[in-house]
Amino acid sequence: MLGDRANIVCLYKILEKYSDEEHILSMSDITGYFMQDYGMKIDRRAVYGAADTLIELGYDISVYKENGKGYYLRSRLFEPSEVRLMTDAVYSMHSIPQKQTADLLEKLQSVLSIHQRFGFKHLTSADADRKTDNRCVFYNIDILDEAISRQRRVSFDYYQYGLDKRLVKRRNEPYVVSPYGMVCDNQNYYLVCIK
Structure with a gap:
């Protein structure tokens, strides 16, 4: 039974990776990609069954019966x-x-x-x-999002560039604030908070 479930997932991945409205996959394309990408030999009936299951689950797949050419994923998460x-x-x-x-x-x-x-x-x-060199941007955004959702205070050091183009602390002690949101403006993130 694992084979049937694997076929369904693999067929979806193949359609997602290789097909679109202008690149319709034939049955031989699909069986070739099963072998190429997953090292799996699959017959036509298994492909039909996997496609039918995906369609029953709500995936928007165009099939040979409908278009006379083959299979492709008609809609995606993003266009x-x-x-x-x-x-x-x-x-x-x-x-x-x-x-x-x-x-x-x-x-x-x-x-x-x-x-x-x-x-x-x-x-x-x-x-x-x-672009910034600060690799902690996403980490900091996650921490601030969590603090906002849990209504927790945060502390941080605020830096700015000096005349010598080096980062310097704005003040010696850290800021301690209650964050309420983040705003993206002029390609930068800003924290909305109160002391």
Whole structure:
């Protein structure tokens, strides 16, 4: 029985990775990808069964009976235009380090087929040199989100750049505040809080 469940998951992953409206997979494409990606030999009936199960579970899959060509994933978590919009937003955020920008974009684009991802290869950030070097941005956002939801106070040191372009503490003792929210403005995050 594990084989049937594995077939369902593998078929979905294959359709997600290789198919879209312009790249419809034939039965031989699908069985080839099962072997290539998972080392699994699968017959037509198992593919039919897995596709039927995915459709019953609510996945929007176009099948041969419907289009006369083969199989493809008709809708995705995000459409290419939505991924493009989020890609541009991530590129423009100065508060996200370059490495984390690349990681985020890879995750965002993973919901697209490999053919749709190809259209994103030419995109680059004009402001790459303005990105922060602080790799703790996401960690700090998580901590602040948790403090806000639990209504807990937080303490932190506030730094600013001096005339010599080095970070210096704004004051000797840490700030202790009650955070209420975070605002993203002008490509930076700001904490909304009271003392």
